[in-house]
Amino acid sequence: MRIKVLGAAAGGGFPQWNCGCPNCRDIRSGVLAAKPLTQECVAVSADGERWFLLNASPEIRSQIENCPALHPREPRHSPIAAILLTNGDLDHCLGLLSLRESHPLVIYATERVHRGFTEGNVLYRTLQRFPGQVTWRTLAADEETELSGLDGQASGLTVEAIAAPGKPPVHLEGNAPPDPGENIGVVIHERRTGKRLAYFSAAAAVTPAMRATFERADCVFFDGTFWAGDELISLGLGDKRAEEMAHLPVGGEGGSLQAFAGVRVPKKIYIHINNTNPLLRPRSAERRQVEAGGWEIAYDGMEVNL
């Protein structure tokens, strides 16, 4: 299984247009020797021919251009067989509207995420220019289904959705009662090799089911949005704790670093990193701590082969 990280940042990217936090300030000035990050999107393939995108970030156009494997091979063509959405946050699905150039799309999502994106959304009409422009396929929890593009041809990969504690996207808050389909992680399983990728880019907690999933995985991508629960508050950038935004912090008592202690996974990668996170500073104590725990930090252009 080939995995390409097209974007590793949380919503807003790194640097974020309206942010002058120490990380954003220092990367702009060159004090921080780090590379900018676009918003989270990952491409997965078994054969290198047909690719499946995990989430569709607002930067999807440049992300596709920066990844030759995703370039068209005919006058009208895309190697992107389908797109999977793990929740309805705009940094995960706004990119769908940028794929409006009259190309048939296959989108896998939970019923809740599908409805949240399409209902009452006048902009969605740009993806309804002709019948069959979008084919939605439902991701139901704990069901393993074959991943395929529009032609239905087997891709060698299956997907299983695992509910992950989360919340509705900000623009839909208060619209509907809570639903476990609001936020999911996915397990992508390659039949030929038996390899499993567990992808949980947003999670407010590690449930026993998630833990069991990680134990079986060859590679885990996990929510690395915030280092600390009070990260935005202590920087004077907001009044919400990480937990209120449905992101389990990495560090501290009960953080994901601790939650993963004792979980045996060959490869562990933090992704969906917020621009305020000290993990973005290569020489920070926090970075050393996660690396000592066997973690890597995702970056744009990172490739993993399982």
Ligand SMILES: [Zn+2]
């Ligand atoms: Zn996000």
Ligand SMILES: [Zn+2]
């Ligand atoms: Zn910032």
